Amino acid sequence: MSKNDGKATQGKRQSAHLPRKRFYRARAHSNPLSDSHFPIPISPADVDYSSHYPHFLHSSKNDPDEDDLLPKIRFADIGCGFGGLLVKLSPLFPDTLMIGMELRDKVSEYVKERILALRASNPGQYENISVVRTNSMKYLPNYFCKGQLSKIFFLFPDPHFKEKNHRRRVISLQLLDEYAYVLEVGGIIYTITDVEELGDWMKFCLNSHPLFSAILEEEIEADPVVKLLASATEEGQKVARNGGQTFYAVFRRIAPEDPII
Amino acid sequence: MEEEVHTGEINREAEVAPALIAVHPLERSIALALGYELRVFDFEMDCAVPLTDEAYSPCHSDAIRAICFGANGRLFVSAGDDKLVKIWRTDTWHCIRTVCSDKRVSAVAISHDGLFVTFADKFGVVWIERLEEDDQGQASVDKKAVPLLGHYCSIITCLKFSPDGKFIATADRDFKIRITIFPKGPLKGSHEIQNFCLGHTDFVSCLTFICPLDCHQSFLLSGSGDATVRLWDHVSGQLLDTCDVGEKAGLLDSKEKVEDSLAVTDINALPDGSFVAAAIQGLHGVMILKCDVPARRLFIAKFVFVEECFVPTSLGLSSSAKLLWVVMGASNVSKLGVSKMAQLRVLSDLDKFLSNEHGDYPVILKDKDMPGGEKLLLQFQGSDHVTKQDAALAATATAVKVAMQNLLTKKQYSLEKRDFRKRDRNDRKFKKQQF
Numbered sequence: 001m002s003k004n005d006g007k008a009t010q011g012k013r014q015s016a017h018l019p020r021k022r023f024y025r026a027r028a029h030s031n032p033l034s035d036s037h038f039p040i041p042i043s044p045a046d047v048d049y050s051s052h053y054p055h056f057l058h059s060s061k062n063d064p065d066e067d068d069l070l071p072k073i074r075f076a077d078i079g080c081g082f083g084g085l086l087v088k089l090s091p092l093f094p095d096t097l098m099i100g101m102e103l104r105d106k107v108s109e110y111v112k113e114r115i116l117a118l119r120a121s122n123p124g125q126y127e128n129i130s131v132v133r134t135n136s137m138k139y140l141p142n143y144f145c146k147g148q149l150s151k152i153f154f155l156f157p158d159p160h161f162k163e164k165n166h167r168r169r170v171i172s173l174q175l176l177d178e179y180a181y182v183l184e185v186g187g188i189i190y191t192i193t194d195v196e197e198l199g200d201w202m203k204f205c206l207n208s209h210p211l212f213s214a215i216l217e218e219e220i221e222a223d224p225v226v227k228l229l230a231s232a233t234e235e236g237q238k239v240a241r242n243g244g245q246t247f248y249a250v251f252r253r254i255a256p257e258d259p260i261i
Numbered sequence: 262m263e264e265e266v267h268t269g270e271i272n273r274e275a276e277v278a279p280a281l282i283a284v285h286p287l288e289r290s291i292a293l294a295l296g297y298e299l300r301v302f303d304f305e306m307d308c309a310v311p312l313t314d315e316a317y318s319p320c321h322s323d324a325i326r327a328i329c330f331g332a333n334g335r336l337f338v339s340a341g342d343d344k345l346v347k348i349w350r351t352d353t354w355h356c357i358r359t360v361c362s363d364k365r366v367s368a369v370a371i372s373h374d375g376l377f378v379t380f381a382d383k384f385g386v387v388w389i390e391r392l393e394e395d396d397q398g399q400a401s402v403d404k405k406a407v408p409l410l411g412h413y414c415s416i417i418t419c420l421k422f423s424p425d426g427k428f429i430a431t432a433d434r435d436f437k438i439r440i441t442i443f444p445k446g447p448l449k450g451s452h453e454i455q456n457f458c459l460g461h462t463d464f465v466s467c468l469t470f471i472c473p474l475d476c477h478q479s480f481l482l483s484g485s486g487d488a489t490v491r492l493w494d495h496v497s498g499q500l501l502d503t504c505d506v507g508e509k510a511g512l513l514d515s516k517e518k519v520e521d522s523l524a525v526t527d528i529n530a531l532p533d534g535s536f537v538a539a540a541i542q543g544l545h546g547v548m549i550l551k552c553d554v555p556a557r558r559l560f561i562a563k564f565v566f567v568e569e570c571f572v573p574t575s576l577g578l579s580s581s582a583k584l585l586w587v588v589m590g591a592s593n594v595s596k597l598g599v600s601k602m603a604q605l606r607v608l609s610d611l612d613k614f615l616s617n618e619h620g621d622y623p624v625i626l627k628d629k630d631m632p633g634g635e636k637l638l639l640q641f642q643g644s645d646h647v648t649k650q651d652a653a654l655a656a657t658a659t660a661v662k663v664a665m666q667n668l669l670t671k672k673q674y675s676l677e678k679r680d681f682r683k684r685d686r687n688d689r690k691f692k693k694q695q696f
C-alpha cells in the first residue's frame with residue numbers, strides 16, 4: 001500500500017466519528033517513577049492478542065494448537081502519544097502487528113478510539129495496530145519476549161532536563177539493556193527529538209552501548225520509516241509548524257562481540 | 262548532610278528490620294545481623310568473635326539489610342540502611358574495605374571467584390566493585406563502585422550469582438526476576454540480559470540456585486509474596502513448576518492458625534535440590550519442599566512446626582552438617598522496650614529426613630545441643646531471658662511481621678497522603694534553607 005492510501009483515509013476520518021483530541025485533554029507530563037494502577041500482563045504469553053488484533057486472530061483460529069503460528073507484535077512505539085506514527089505505519093506494513101505504549105490514561109484511550117474509528121470507516125484496514133496503557137520503563141519485558149521486536153520507536157520523548165531527573169529519561173544506558181533484549185539481532189531502534197541536549201544524550205547512550213551500532217547514513221536515507229520520524233506524529237508536526245530543528249539517532253541491535261555461552 | 266542524619270534517626274526509631282542469618286560455607290562460623298549490629302560466632306574456636314573495623318565504630322550505624330559469605334568462605338559482606346558496604350575477612354573478622362553507596366543498600370553478593378562485590382541500592386541499580394588482590398588486612402581507602410545493571414525504579418530484594426558464575430540473578434518488588442550474563446569485564450556493566458523469569462504475581466523476596474547431580478545445568482528457585490515457590494530454567498526463562506505453599510498451609514489449620522499473608526520470605530536449598538526450606542510469613546515453622554528436576558516437579562514434603570508465635574525471618578543451611586539454622590528477630594521491638602530481639606532454633610538430622618528414616622525428622626534441637634550451645638545463644642540472643650516468655654515472643658512476632666511487610670511491599674499512599682508527603686518534603690527543604 002502506498003502513502004497516498006494513508007492520506008485518503010485520513011481525509012475520510014475527519015468527517016467520520018474520529019475522537020476529538022480536546023475531549024481527551026490530559027496532563028502534559030506523567031511521572032514514570034510513580035506506580036499507577038493499570039493491568040499488567042504477567043508475562044508476554046498473557047498479552048491478549050484477541051482483543052488487540054481480532055482480525056488477525058480470526059483468520060487463523062481454527063486450530064488452537066497453531067497458537068505459536070500466530071504473528072507476534074513486531075513494532076513497538078514507546079510513548080506513542082496520540083498515535084500518529086502507528087496510523088502512518090499501518091498501511092506501510094499491513095501484515096505486521098504493531099503496538100503503541102502510552103503512560104497517560106486519557107491519551108491511550110484516545111488512541112484506542114482513534115484506531116477503532118479508523119477500522120470502522122476503513123474495513124479491513126488498521127487491524128494491525130493497537131495501543132496499551134503502561135509504563136514502558138517498567139513493564140516492557142511483560143509484553144515482549146527476547147528478540148521479539150524488529151523495530152522500536154522513541155519519538156519526541158519527554159526531555160527531563162534537570163540532572164537529577166535524567167533517570168526518568170526513557171533512553172538510558174540501563175534501559176537500553178532492556179531494549180536490546182526485546183529487539184532481535186538486526187532490529188532497529190529509532191529515536192528523534194527537537195531538544196538538542198536530549199538528542200546528544202540519546203546518541204551518547206546508544207554509542208556507548210555494546211549491543212547497538214550506528215547505521216550508515218546511506219542506509220538511513222533509504223529506510224522509508226525514517227521519513228516518518230519527523231512528520232508522522234502530533235509532536236513532530238508541532239515542531240515542524242514552529243520551524244524547530246530535529247535530531248535523530250537510528251541504531252541497529254547487534255550480537256555481543258564476545259558471547260560467553 | 263544534616264538531613265541525612267535526621268532521616269537516619271527517624272528510620273531507626275520507626276523502622277523495624279528483620280534479623281538475618283548466614284552460615285559459613287564450610288561451617289566455620291555463623292553470622293547474625295540484628296538492626297545495626299553484626300554478631301559472629303566461630304565454631305572452631307567455640308567462641309564469639311569481635312569484629313574489627315578501624316574506620317567506623319560501630320561498624321554499621323543503621324539497620325543491616327543484607328549479609329552473605331563468598332562461595333569459598335574467605336570473605337563476608339554486610340550492608341544496609343547506612344549506605345555502607347563492608348567487606349570482611351573471615352579469618353580475622355577484620356573489615357578490609359568499606360564501599361560507600363549513594364542510596365541505601367537492599368541486597369549484596371560476592372562473585373564466586375571472590376574478585377567482585379555487587380550490591381543493589383534503593384533505586385534498583387546494582388553496583389559492582391573490584392576487590393584488589395592486595396587487600397591484606399589493611400583497610401583501604403573508600404572507593405566508589407560502578408553501575409552494573411538496573412531494574413528501573415524497583416527495589417531489588419535479592420541478588421545471586423549462578424553456580425557456574427555465568428549469570429547474575431536479581432529479583433525485585435515488581436514481580437520480576439532478571440537473569441543477566443555476567444561478563445568477563447563486568448566493570449563496563451552487564452548489558453546482555455539472558456532472560457526474565459516472569460510468573461510471580463507479587464513481590465519476589467528470595468532466590469536460590471540448585472545444581473541437581475545428574476543435570477548438566479543449574480536451576481533457579483524463587484519465593485514470593487504470592488505464596489508460591491517456583492522452579493525455573495533460568496537459561497531459557499521457562500517456568501518449570503509452581504508450588505503453592507498457601508494451598509498446603511490450608512491443610513495445616515488443625516495445628517496452625519493460618520494468618521492472612523503467606524508470603525514466602527526466605528528460601529534455602531541443598532545444592533542438589535533434594536531439600537528446600539522456606540520461611541513463610543504467616544506460619545510458625547519451616548516448610549520443607551523437595552525438587553525433582555528431571556520430572557520438573559517442586560512439591561511440599563513436610564511442615565515443621567517450631568513454636569506458637571515463632572515466625573522465621575531468615576534461614577541458614579549447613580550443607581555438610583545437615584543442619585538448618587532458623588532465626589526470628591527484629592530490631593526495635595518497641596512493645597518490649599528493647600532495641601532488638603532474636604530467637605534461634607536449629608533443625609537437625611536433615612539426612613535422616615532425606616533418607617526417609619523412620620521417625621519424626623528433622624528434629625528441633627534443645628538449646629544445649631546446638632552447635633555453640635549456650636555460648637552462642639548468649640552471643641546471639643543476649644542474656645535476657647525475657648526472650649523465653651511467650652509474651653516476648655508474641656511481641657517479637659508482631660514486630661517481625663511489620664518489618665517484613667515494610668521491607669517487601671510497597672508503601673501504598675492515598676492521593677492526599679502523596680500530596681502531603683510532597684509538601685512535607687518541600688517544607689523541610691524550605692525550613693532548612695532558612696536556618
Ligand SMILES: C[S@@+](CC[C@H](N)C(=O)[O-])C[C@H]1O[C@@H](n2cnc3c(N)ncnc32)[C@H](O)[C@@H]1O
Pocket residue numbers: 029030032078079080081082083084101102103104107134135136137138154155156157158170233234235236
Ligand atoms: C512528548 S510525547 C511524544 C508523543 C509521540 N511520540 C509524538 O511524537 O507525538 C511523550 C509521550 O511519552 C509518554 N510517556 C512518558 N513516559 C512514558 C513511559 N514510561 N511509558 C509510556 N509512555 C510514556 C508521555 O505520556 C507522552 O505521551
